[in-house]
Amino acid sequence: MTSQNLARTIEQAREAALEELRGLTGEEGLEEWRVRYLGRRGRLTAALRSLGTLAQEERRVVGAQANQAKALLEESLAQARRRVRESRIAGLAQEERIDVTRPGRPVAMGRFHPLTRILREICDAFESMGFQVVEGPEVEWDRYNFEMLNIPRDHPARDMWNTLWIDQEDDEGRQSMLLRTHTSPMQARTMERVKPPVRVIVPGKCYRYEATDATHEWHFYQVEGLAVDEGITLANLKGTLYEFARRLFGAERKVRFRCDYFPFVEPGVEMAIDCFACEGAGCRICREAGWIEILGAGMVHPKVLEGVGYDPAVHTGFAFGMGPERIAMLKYGIEDIRLFYSNDLRFLRQF
Numbered sequence: 001m002t003s004q005n006l007a008r009t010i011e012q013a014r015e016a017a018l019e020e021l022r023g024l025t026g027e028e029g030l031e032e033w034r035v036r037y038l039g040r041r042g043r044l045t046a047a048l049r050s051l052g053t054l055a056q057e058e059r060r061v062v063g064a065q066a067n068q069a070k071a072l073l074e075e076s077l078a079q080a081r082r083r084v085r086e087s088r089i090a091g092l093a094q095e096e097r098i099d100v101t102r103p104g105r106p107v108a109m110g111r112f113h114p115l116t117r118i119l120r121e122i123c124d125a126f127e128s129m130g131f132q133v134v135e136g137p138e139v140e141w142d143r144y145n146f147e148m149l150n151i152p153r154d155h156p157a158r159d160m161w162n163t164l165w166i167d168q169e170d171d172e173g174r175q176s177m178l179l180r181t182h183t184s185p186m187q188a189r190t191m192e193r194v195k196p197p198v199r200v201i202v203p204g205k206c207y208r209y210e211a212t213d214a215t216h217e218w219h220f221y222q223v224e225g226l227a228v229d230e231g232i233t234l235a236n237l238k239g240t241l242y243e244f245a246r247r248l249f250g251a252e253r254k255v256r257f258r259c260d261y262f263p264f265v266e267p268g269v270e271m272a273i274d275c276f277a278c279e280g281a282g283c284r285i286c287r288e289a290g291w292i293e294i295l296g297a298g299m300v301h302p303k304v305l306e307g308v309g310y311d312p313a314v315h316t317g318f319a320f321g322m323g324p325e326r327i328a329m330l331k332y333g334i335e336d337i338r339l340f341y342s343n344d345l346r347f348l349r350q351f
């Protein structure tokens, strides 16, 4: 082959290669192209091999041209590979609709229900005074809900609780199971299980056969407390509940205890705090009374202690029960108890 012919062959191979390369879009096509021009039997490789047939002077000139062509094709191939790879990635992004620059979706932050918050505050206050949180069944035996609490069958004291009965009769054909009307049954359940000293706090749901209005719900929470030990007196009750009132309603609070009746305590008391809104002057929250009743309490009745096998001559105790809805209503200025259970986000978002 003459040097002119070879030079033209190289020129043509180079032009054809570049032309073809421009139309290629896939990685496989690029590899085939490489084999066709730059592979061992490729068009340009063949031309390079023919250089050996030329005279030395011609070989130098045409050889330089051939090497340039080879370098150009290799560089063009590398560029084409980059181009193909980038467009493949762009295509994928398009296909999967991933826009990596788009801001993330905001995560909606939840919050605690106002009653959950109050329950936690109440339990925290008593836990820090050495009480242990326990829970009990919401479907309860008459025995625990009433009898063990010194409220025998057919006793008028039962009228203090409007009861939702379960279809479950005892041997005498009398209803024996109910939705618990208060958390007090856990007093007996706890004392049956453990020996003194006892210090428990019992948050839980209660139920009553009740027409609802702004201050009554047929289901609601209570928090019960019980402390039994040797030598517990009414002074311990007052000190503990006083500390509790200060924690929840402010360090300035005054407390007032007055006699009240509950069958399972003797003496029984009702506790009030001076109004945290008007400091006793009289306002809407305390209904002009200056005092707000927040719970019932008393010294555990000897009959209740005997019922669980404790000796009232050795062990004494105090108990108390409060309604966290009422406490939350006072603390947050909520006017209708039904709001707690109506799942209205406009209400819930305020806490």
Ligand code: DAH
Pocket: 181, 182, 183, 184, 224, 225, 262, 265, 296, 297, 298, 319, 320, 321, 322
């Ligand atoms: N269980 C009572 C109720 O539902 C509240 C109560 C009053 C609980 C006095 C007590 C207590 O432990 O000592 O009305």
